[in-house]
Amino acid sequence: MEIYLDSLTKNYRKIKALDSINLKIEGHGCTGLLGPNGAGKTTMLKLCTNIIKPSHGKVELNNVNVAIYPEKALEPVGALIEQPEFYSYLTGYEILEFTSKIKGIGKDEFKSEMKRLGELTGIDAYADRKTGTYSRGMKQRLALSVAMLGNPEIIILDEPTFGLDPKGMVDVRNIIKDIAKEHLVLLSTHLISEARELCDRTIIINGGKIEYDSAMSAERSLLKITATNSIDITGDKIKDYSRDGNVFIIEKNPSFSNYDIIGDLIKQGLKIEYVEKFDNLENIYVSVIGGKAKDNNFS
Numbered sequence: 001m002e003i004y005l006d007s008l009t010k011n012y013r014k015i016k017a018l019d020s021i022n023l024k025i026e027g028h029g030c031t032g033l034l035g036p037n038g039a040g041k042t043t044m045l046k047l048c049t050n051i052i053k054p055s056h057g058k059v060e061l062n063n064v065n066v067a068i069y070p071e072k073a074l075e076p077v078g079a080l081i082e083q084p085e086f087y088s089y090l091t092g093y094e095i096l097e098f099t100s101k102i103k104g105i106g107k108d109e110f111k112s113e114m115k116r117l118g119e120l121t122g123i124d125a126y127a128d129r130k131t132g133t134y135s136r137g138m139k140q141r142l143a144l145s146v147a148m149l150g151n152p153e154i155i156i157l158d159e160p161t162f163g164l165d166p167k168g169m170v171d172v173r174n175i176i177k178d179i180a181k182e183h184l185v186l187l188s189t190h191l192i193s194e195a196r197e198l199c200d201r202t203i204i205i206n207g208g209k210i211e212y213d214s215a216m217s218a219e220r221s222l223l224k225i226t227a228t229n230s231i232d233i234t235g236d237k238i239k240d241y242s243r244d245g246n247v248f249i250i251e252k253n254p255s256f257s258n259y260d261i262i263g264d265l266i267k268q269g270l271k272i273e274y275v276e277k278f279d280n281l282e283n284i285y286v287s288v289i290g291g292k293a294k295d296n297n298f299s
């Protein structure tokens with residue numbers, strides 16, 4: 001199971017919705033795309049499922065190019081993109097049956113799938129009702145069941161808990177946790193708490209770019225330094241830094257200690273007030289988003 005994005009770019013006229021994304025996701029587990037409104041999350045998931053085509057670059061699913069061979073590439077994929085809407089006069093069962101025919105699932109397999117999905121999502125409790133009578137949470141369970149039908153290896157979910165009440169959120173998150181035990185799940189969320197709870201790997205995107213990838217940051221050692229002045233800092237001890245007023249988030253070169261860094265910064269003229277370790281997702285999010293979404297308009 002593998003999702004591979006190579007220089008993936010999507011422009012909408014003047015808007016660069018995705019900007020040269022390179023990413024590889026392998027094996028089972030849940031990967032979350034976290035980012036503010038307009039970051040490019042849905043665009044990435046739509047490109048992965050061939051709802052839209054890239055301006056440059058490519059998506060490969062299990063080594064098959066999605067834009068060139070969509071049918072083959074999407075064979076191992078179940079997806080839930082944007083809010084699920086179903087024909088209101090059909091029952092959940094009828095929708096699943098209809099989908100199973102499109103997916104080429106035989107009658108016997110469909111029966112066993114209904115049993116499996118019932119256990120996974122609880123859809124069996126109201127499969128005989130018309131979807132026009134479903135609550136949002138029921139629709140979401142049905143949508144997850146549709147995505148899971150045929151047991152695809154790769155599951156792509158756009159904001160799967162959006163609009164659900166707290167109980168609905170807990171239920172759907174539990175379903176996703178179960179799914180991720182054996183499948184590759186790629187989902188988007190704008191909730192830090194959801195990413196923390198669900199995701200084995202979290203990727204923060206903003207302005208169409210990957211700003212943070214937890215898989216790349218095992219060695220990342222961040223310091224938050226609050227100073228009474230603000231200067232440009234340099235040197236081989238510091239791998240990268242961002243600055244918001246007099247607050248610096250510093251990624252240090254792992255071969256140096258915190259004391260080395262602080263001594264160096266004082267030498268450079270930084271008047272340090274206090275230093276904190278900076279390693280949880282909230283802090284990382286604030287440091288990379290900087291409290292505001294980036295404008296990804298070209299002009």
Ligand SMILES: Nc1ncnc2c1ncn2[C@@H]1O[C@H](COP(=O)(O)OP(=O)(O)OP(=O)(O)O)[C@@H](O)[C@H]1O
Nearest residue numbers: 012015017035036037038039040041042043044190
């Ligand atoms: N069909 C479109 N036409 C023009 N611009 C679009 C279109 N779809 C998305 N965009 C723009 O592309 C950028 C990324 O949008 P996208 O929907 O991917 O963000 P998102 O991270 O999913 O945001 P949200 O959390 O609000 O759903 C935004 O600037 C958005 O306005």
